[in-house]
Amino acid sequence: MPSAPAIRIAALTKRYGSLQALAGIDLDIAQGEFFGLLGPNGAGKTTLISALAGLVRADSGTLEVMGHNVVTDYRNARLKLGVVPQELVFDPFFTVREILRYQSGYYGIRGNDKWIEEVLSRLDLLPKANANMRTLSGGMKRRALVAQALVHRPPVIVLDEPTAGVDVELRQGLWQFIKELNAEGHTIVLTTHYLEEAEELCGRIAMMKTGRIVALDTTANLLSRFAAHSLEEMFMEVIRRD
Amino acid sequence: MTNPLPDSFSASSLIGFRTLLHKEILRFWKVRFQTVAAPVLNAVLFLLIFSHVLDRKIGEIPYTAFLVPGLIMMSLLQNAFANSSSSLIQSKISGNIIFILLPPISCRVFYASYVLAALFRGLFVAVGVWLVSLFFVDLPMAHPIWALAFALLGGALLATFGMIAGIWSDKFDQLAAFQNFLIMPLTMLSGVFYSIHSLPPLWQKISHANPFFFMIDGFRYGFFGQSDTSPWLGLSVVGFCFLALAALTLVMLSRGYKLRG
Numbered sequence: 001m002p003s004a005p006a007i008r009i010a011a012l013t014k015r016y017g018s019l020q021a022l023a024g025i026d027l028d029i030a031q032g033e034f035f036g037l038l039g040p041n042g043a044g045k046t047t048l049i050s051a052l053a054g055l056v057r058a059d060s061g062t063l064e065v066m067g068h069n070v071v072t073d074y075r076n077a078r079l080k081l082g083v084v085p086q087e088l089v090f091d092p093f094f095t096v097r098e099i100l101r102y103q104s105g106y107y108g109i110r111g112n113d114k115w116i117e118e119v120l121s122r123l124d125l126l127p128k129a130n131a132n133m134r135t136l137s138g139g140m141k142r143r144a145l146v147a148q149a150l151v152h153r154p155p156v157i158v159l160d161e162p163t164a165g166v167d168v169e170l171r172q173g174l175w176q177f178i179k180e181l182n183a184e185g186h187t188i189v190l191t192t193h194y195l196e197e198a199e200e201l202c203g204r205i206a207m208m209k210t211g212r213i214v215a216l217d218t219t220a221n222l223l224s225r226f227a228a229h230s231l232e233e234m235f236m237e238v239i240r241r242d
Numbered sequence: 243m244t245n246p247l248p249d250s251f252s253a254s255s256l257i258g259f260r261t262l263l264h265k266e267i268l269r270f271w272k273v274r275f276q277t278v279a280a281p282v283l284n285a286v287l288f289l290l291i292f293s294h295v296l297d298r299k300i301g302e303i304p305y306t307a308f309l310v311p312g313l314i315m316m317s318l319l320q321n322a323f324a325n326s327s328s329s330l331i332q333s334k335i336s337g338n339i340i341f342i343l344l345p346p347i348s349c350r351v352f353y354a355s356y357v358l359a360a361l362f363r364g365l366f367v368a369v370g371v372w373l374v375s376l377f378f379v380d381l382p383m384a385h386p387i388w389a390l391a392f393a394l395l396g397g398a399l400l401a402t403f404g405m406i407a408g409i410w411s412d413k414f415d416q417l418a419a420f421q422n423f424l425i426m427p428l429t430m431l432s433g434v435f436y437s438i439h440s441l442p443p444l445w446q447k448i449s450h451a452n453p454f455f456f457m458i459d460g461f462r463y464g465f466f467g468q469s470d471t472s473p474w475l476g477l478s479v480v481g482f483c484f485l486a487l488a489a490l491t492l493v494m495l496s497r498g499y500k501l502r503g
Contacts, residue, residue: 089337105261108254
């Protein structure tokens with residue numbers, strides 16, 4: 001029996017008042033893929049990720065993570081998913097290590113210190129492990145967000161613009177870590193405005209525009225189909241079209 | 243990296259509950275001068291000022307002694323409300339509520355953790371006010387079980403109401419409206435500072451529509467064995483209000499009202 005896709009999205013719609021944020025999304029992402037979700041601001045990428053994570057309730061359609069419906073089987077679906085949010089959100093009352101211990105507990109994990117230390121180490125966060133979150137720089141806060149998404153070792157990891165406002169050194173380190181996770185079998189879904197990153201990392205890409213997927217293929221095929229030399233060229237071409 | 247998750251959801255839920263409860267308690271404890279010491283000081287100031295100005299008796303009970311249980315309960319209720327409501331609105335506005343919404347935390351675990359943590363804060367403050375008041379007045383304890391029952395049920399009721407206010411409010415001024423236009427007047431008009439028998443008949447009747455009156459009156463019964471109304475009636479009213487608000491909160495949480503878009 002073939003394994004379930006890491007993510008399955010069928011006929012998904014979401015409307016905010018008069019704005020159709022998602023207008024019938026169909027998308028399967030296989031286990032182990034490094035998948036890029038691209039599009040201009042307001043295309044619906046974050047709404048799609050939020051629906052997948054259960055932060056937003058879709059109007060219609062279905063979403064599954066590793067075969068688990070995110071509404072009817074939300075516990076299993078959420079256990080399989082790690083999300084790095086776009087906004088730099090943090091709890092100002094706690095240290096980095098404390099938030100990682102709490103996050104582990106929310107997922108029902110006790111005694112997770114060994115893994116927490118490893119995540120801290122691989123994200124170069126160990127020197128700041130006992131620092132209060134509000135004292136960290138933007139880049140360090142971003143790393144802490146990534147660490148929080150990984151505490152329960154989810155097989156599917158969604159990164160919503162994880163390198164926004166992050167310096168080159170951290171970006172390189174972060175991508176190295178994410179590539180290693182992908183090589184270990186984790187499915188990675190990435191949204192980013194740094195198109196060269198998506199071109200380098202993603203095996204397959206979906207382009208979204210006004211709540212729809214307007215292009216979906218392997219990165220190589222997309223470049224070839226649009227006769228583009230880079231994703232940026234292709235991106236601009238897609239944006240120009242009606 | 244292999245998945246280390248526990249075998250059953252019940253074990254997972256228990257760990258989630260203990261973690262969220264611990265986090266919520268530590269959240270107010272880290273700023274205990276603001277969340278515990280300051281309310282105790284406020285209550286003691288009330289005690290000093292009112293007992294100095296009003297040197298008389300309520301029935302056979304000296305006014306200062308009469309005042310203390312009301313102040314203890316008022317502090318408990320206000321702080322239970324403040325804890326759950328402020329925690330939720332701060333998390334919503336700063337966006338870090340996402341860390342509780344992403345994991346598989348059930349509505350019941352969410353609710354129980356926030357209410358218990360708020361109740362703990364209320365009880366911390368209440369015990370603080372009680373201990374300090376012992377320096378000023380000899381307090382009997384006629385029915386400690388009654389006092390405890392009203393403290394726990396009243397605290398849970400206000401903690402639950404705080405959750406509703408925190409979930410419903412989108413801005414700090416909306417939450418402040420709950421506190422200034424609902425909690426504060428209902429508390430002040432509940433008999434903390436007076437016996438409702440001293441009121442005109444119409445206002446006595448109106449007081450019976452105020453659940454805070456039953457909480458204060460029932461709690462005071464635990465100290466003096468005397469009350470304005472039957473403690474059983476008070477417990478029934480407070481219990482009914484608690485169950486109704488708890489059910490409403492669970493519905494709000496299960497529907498993701500103002501939490502999940």
